[in-house]
Amino acid sequence: MTTRGTRAEQRERTRQALVRESRRLFATLGYGAVGLSEIVRAAGVTKGALYHHFSSKAELFRAVLEQVQEEVAERIAETADAREDTWEQLVSGCQAFLTVSTDPVIQRIMLVDGPAVLGWSEWRAMNETTSGRHLAQVLGDLIEEGTITAQPVEPLTHLLSGAMNEAALWLAASKDPADLDDTQNALVAMLRALRAT
Amino acid sequence: MTTRGTRAEQRERTRQALVRESRRLFATLGYGAVGLSEIVRAAGVTKGALYHHFSSKAELFRAVLEQVQEEVAERIAETADAREDTWEQLVSGCQAFLTVSTDPVIQRIMLVDGPAVLGWSEWRAMNETTSGRHLAQVLGDLIEEGTITAQPVEPLTHLLSGAMNEAALWLAASKDPADLDDTQNALVAMLRALRAT
DNA sequence: AAAGTTCACGTACCTTCAGTACGTGAAGGA
DNA sequence: TCCTTCACGTACTGAAGGTACGTGAACTTT
Structure with a gap:
C-alpha cells in the first residue's frame, strides 16, 4: 500500500x-x-x-455516536442561540431537535442502537455532555429567572428529552406530514404548563 | 430423557x-x-x-418481551381501574408505570434491548397492543369528555409514553429516593397542562 | 546518511456463537 | 400391532468478533 x-x-x-x-x-x-x-x-x-x-466493535460505534451527537447538538444550538429570550431558546431548541432527529440515519444510531450497544447509563452520560446539557442549562436558567415554577431540574430534563426522543422516532415512521405540527403544538403546550403563573 | x-x-x-x-x-x-x-x-x-x-434468538426474545409487557400492562390496569374518574385513571396509571418500570429487570428487556433487537417499529407495535393502548384509550376518553383540550391523540400519547420511559430509566439509576416524588410531581404538572381551561 | 526504532497497518489464525441437518425414541392414532 | 407424528438430542457448519505476529515505510538517533 x-x-x-x-x-x-x-x-x-x-x-x-x-x-x-x-x-x-x-x-x-x-x-x-x-x-x-x-x-x-x-x-x-x-x-x-x-x-x-x-479496541472493539462497540468502541468504533462509540466514535460514530459521538460524531452524530455533536452534529445534532450543534444544529440545535445554532437555532436556539439565535433567540434572545431564554424561553424562546427552549421552545425553538425543542422544535429544532424534533426536526433534526427525524433523520432515520440519526435515529438508528442515536436513539435505537445507542442505549443497547453502550448500555443506557453510558449513553445517558454521552447525551449529558452534548445536547442534554443545553436542555438542562436552559431549564435551569428559566427556573432561576422565575419563568418556570421552582422545582428540581433533572426530572424535568429527563421527562422532556424522553418525550422528544420518542416523538422523533414516531414522526420518522409516520406518513402524515401534519403529525410534525401536531406534535410540536402538543409539546409547546406541555412546555407552557411549566411556566409559573 | x-x-x-x-x-x-x-x-x-x-x-x-x-x-x-x-x-x-x-x-x-x-x-x-x-x-x-x-x-x-x-x-x-x-x-x-x-x-x-x-425460529431464532430474536424470536425467543420476543416471547420474553411479550410476557414482560403483559405483566406491566396488567399491573398498571389494576391500579388505574380502581379509580372511577377518568382523569384520576390517567394520573394513577402514569404513576403506576413509573413505579413498576423502576425494576431493572423490566427496564433492560422492555426499554433498552427491546427496540434494538426487534427494531423500533415492531417494538412500538407490541407496546401499542398492551400498555400503550390503555394510555391512548384514556387520553382519547378525556378529550372526548372535554377534560383535555381537543387535539390529535397520537402525538400526545408518544410524548407522554416517551417521557415516562426515559424517566423510569433515569429513576432506576438514581440514588436519591426523593427523585421519584419529584418526577411524579413534574409529570402530574405536565398532565395538568393538558386540561381544558 | 546510515543504522536503529516506532508505528500503522496487513496476514493468518483462533474462538465463539447463531443456526442447521439429521437421528431417535416415546406419544398418539389406525 | 404397526405406523405416523413430534419433541426433542447430537453433531456439525459458516460467519463473526477478536488476537498474534509479521512487514515496510516513517521518524529518530548518532
Missing part, C-alpha cells in the same frame, strides 16, 4: 474512513447486522487497521 | 422453562451478552429443543 503524506495524516485519514463508512452501514442496517469485514472492505482497509484504531 | 405426562404438557413445560431462564439471563446480562448455550443449559434442554420452539 502506498502511504501518502506524513504518518499522522495517514492515521487520521484511515480513522475517518472507518468512522464514515461504519456510520453509513450502522445507520442503514443497524449495529447488529453489520459485520466488521463489511466495514473494513468499504473503508478500503483491513481488520488489523480497525483494531489498531479501536 | 424421561418425558412426563402428555406431549402437550411436556411441550409447554420446556417452552416455559426456556422463556423463564432466558428472561432471567437477558435481564441481568443483556441480550447481546447471553449465548444460546447458556440459556439451554439453564433451562436443562438443548439447542435442538430451543429451535423447535423458536
Whole structure:
C-alpha cells in the first residue's frame, strides 16, 4: 500500500474512513447486522487497521455516536442561540431537535442502537455532555429567572428529552406530514404548563 | 430423557422453562451478552429443543418481551381501574408505570434491548397492543369528555409514553429516593397542562 | 546518511456463537 | 400391532468478533 503524506495524516485519514463508512452501514442496517469485514472492505482497509484504531466493535460505534451527537447538538444550538429570550431558546431548541432527529440515519444510531450497544447509563452520560446539557442549562436558567415554577431540574430534563426522543422516532415512521405540527403544538403546550403563573 | 405426562404438557413445560431462564439471563446480562448455550443449559434442554420452539434468538426474545409487557400492562390496569374518574385513571396509571418500570429487570428487556433487537417499529407495535393502548384509550376518553383540550391523540400519547420511559430509566439509576416524588410531581404538572381551561 | 526504532497497518489464525441437518425414541392414532 | 407424528438430542457448519505476529515505510538517533 502506498502511504501518502506524513504518518499522522495517514492515521487520521484511515480513522475517518472507518468512522464514515461504519456510520453509513450502522445507520442503514443497524449495529447488529453489520459485520466488521463489511466495514473494513468499504473503508478500503483491513481488520488489523480497525483494531489498531479501536479496541472493539462497540468502541468504533462509540466514535460514530459521538460524531452524530455533536452534529445534532450543534444544529440545535445554532437555532436556539439565535433567540434572545431564554424561553424562546427552549421552545425553538425543542422544535429544532424534533426536526433534526427525524433523520432515520440519526435515529438508528442515536436513539435505537445507542442505549443497547453502550448500555443506557453510558449513553445517558454521552447525551449529558452534548445536547442534554443545553436542555438542562436552559431549564435551569428559566427556573432561576422565575419563568418556570421552582422545582428540581433533572426530572424535568429527563421527562422532556424522553418525550422528544420518542416523538422523533414516531414522526420518522409516520406518513402524515401534519403529525410534525401536531406534535410540536402538543409539546409547546406541555412546555407552557411549566411556566409559573 | 424421561418425558412426563402428555406431549402437550411436556411441550409447554420446556417452552416455559426456556422463556423463564432466558428472561432471567437477558435481564441481568443483556441480550447481546447471553449465548444460546447458556440459556439451554439453564433451562436443562438443548439447542435442538430451543429451535423447535423458536425460529431464532430474536424470536425467543420476543416471547420474553411479550410476557414482560403483559405483566406491566396488567399491573398498571389494576391500579388505574380502581379509580372511577377518568382523569384520576390517567394520573394513577402514569404513576403506576413509573413505579413498576423502576425494576431493572423490566427496564433492560422492555426499554433498552427491546427496540434494538426487534427494531423500533415492531417494538412500538407490541407496546401499542398492551400498555400503550390503555394510555391512548384514556387520553382519547378525556378529550372526548372535554377534560383535555381537543387535539390529535397520537402525538400526545408518544410524548407522554416517551417521557415516562426515559424517566423510569433515569429513576432506576438514581440514588436519591426523593427523585421519584419529584418526577411524579413534574409529570402530574405536565398532565395538568393538558386540561381544558 | 546510515543504522536503529516506532508505528500503522496487513496476514493468518483462533474462538465463539447463531443456526442447521439429521437421528431417535416415546406419544398418539389406525 | 404397526405406523405416523413430534419433541426433542447430537453433531456439525459458516460467519463473526477478536488476537498474534509479521512487514515496510516513517521518524529518530548518532
